[in-house]
Amino acid sequence: MTDIEARRAKELLEDEVLKSALTKVQEDLKKRWATSSPNEAKLREELYHELLGSLSFERKLKAMLGNGLKRK
Secondary structure, three states, X not given: XXXXXXXXXXXXXXXXXXXXXXXXXXXXXXXXXXXXXXXXXXXXXXXXXXXXHHHHHHHHHHHHHHHHHHOO
């Protein structure tokens, strides 16, 4: 992890547009999952995996930042 990568991860995590977009995507996925019908198991599974991907993206950025901070 370079200092540049850690700095960019911090900038992205603090970016209001990115934060808003991630929040909206995650809220939409949760809403679509909650309002799906019982016979839409495949859709719910797809929504679940999309949500996990979004959360994984956030965790990766936080880990990049954390790893950069540990090096200092």
